[in-house]
Amino acid sequence: MSAIKAVRQLKEDLLKQQAALPGDGRNEKILDILQRLEKQKIDLAVLTETLIGASVSKLKKHENAEIANTAKGLVKKWKGVATQAQAAASGGGGKAASKSDSNNSTSSGGSAKSAPSSAKLKRLSSAGSSELSADAEFVGLPPHRINICKKFHTIFLMSKNELSKELNEAAVGQLCISRAAEVDAAIDTWSKGMKPTYMEKVRSLVFNLKKNGPLREQVILGQVSGDRLTRMSSEELLSEEKAKERDETVKNLQDSRRLDWDTANEKKINEMCGIKGDLLKASLFTCGRCKSVKTTSTQKQTRSADEPMTVFVLCLNCNNRWKC
Template sequence: MPLEELKRYASQVKKLCDKEKYGDAGQLLNALKEEKITKELLESSKIGHVVNALRKGAQNAGHTEIAAQSKSLIKQWKAQMAQNADNGGTPKVQKTESSSQKREKEKEKLPVANDSSPNLGASIQPTSDPSRNKCRELLQKALMVDKDKYQPQFVSLMAAKIEEAIFTFHGCSSSDTKYRNKIRSRYSNLKDAKNPELRDSVMSGIISAEKLASMKPEEMASKQLQELRKKFTKEAINDHQMAQNEGTKTDMFTCGKCKGKECTYTQLQTRSADEPMTTFVYCMSCGNRWKFC
């Protein structure tokens, strides 16, 4: 594994530790388990310290499975170090070539869009990041609500485009909270059975993947929900206006702010019964309010 890629893994694990999201580290640990690590890579990337910190944090937080995975990975690396020492070490160039060849073989084994899958009808368009692959699978499931409407391969391609657009929009790693929240939001709206207009617009290209990545939740809502929100907003405005305009109209008072006389007033008994009533005045010209007894 190249040093830069290992450092990227270390950074992602550290972010999970800092945010105490230990449960999200499983896929990263599984990816690291498949790689052979040299002593030079361990020392340069500090990945061993990061995984050990993850183990301690996960153990304290009750994530026993993640703690066990971390411990197993550390043991695996120690065994590799011991084996390399017994063999007198292996030239760094040879290890790099071996790792590169291994990645190429793994890419060949990854599913392509034409392969069939029992759940989705077609596999996802894969990336080298397991977390992003999971997000693509979620989006693909959301778009497959109308199973007989679109070809599975086309749905897989659109899910990949949407995930790519969201990832690019935030310019961050797959472990970033904003990226994950945006994926969840798109997943919820796209899978809504009462909102076929959004799915059709996305699949037909009316709404591009880039546009969907930047849309606000209210923009993605179904027409029914949008109309309901407009109704509630209108009712709230009317109630507010009624509250402002209630009272008896009069020109007996002069507004101290705009000097206008177009006012309304109400009187309430706010003190004891033998005390005079309190008069509340509202200026209809500038909205100024005052009271007196």
């Protein structure tokens, strides 16, 4: 098994344990996975392809001190690997650039003017490299699908700054491009080539991915595949805030249909109406003897059915009884 496949499998196992309920040796299993990751030979290519650093970095503040320390050590080690690889790459480029500059300086007197212009062209080409790679990724698709891919690419770039805090910025940029193409292909497969169905699903996902940052990051990191995203229900696509608002609305609607709603919400009603202290024990009737409002009342049908009920009142202060 290659290093990439092995690390991917360990990453899946780690995500399952993180999502599992506490207990049943969960911490021991997570620690075992981290120790197995320590034994793997991981280079920059493996880190970029699997994004294992993002999953392990979340464990740096774990409640278990041993897991937290192991995760910190792994992240520090992998950052060193990435730094060395980038330094080696930039060092090779620097040598080539210095060699070409020395050749240009000895060629003619006008080389001093040509060097800045070549450096400027190099900066311009590197600045537009992401757009060129995006166009190359989407080439061959129908025009309307190319536009949709670019729209998803723009949406995924909204999470680039946040993800770049823990991951290589260039790798995140490439992931945004590949995930945009993957989501577009999944929607096309799901809609079976029917353009109205395709566009309806696109509108739904574009709206929800703009609002739901955590879901957007999960798609970029591969925790939610394009196929899974396409088949998610409207409730699953909601952001955490919208989901809470929806649950509260449903709960209020269910409560309003209860026959005992006034009894169950008596405390809340009293607070809204400013009823406090002795007023909580007050009733609609005032005792004629002691003028107290602490009374209880019951109703009984003492006359014929077409007559109103008779109210019997008891004063809780002086035990006076009367009817009305």
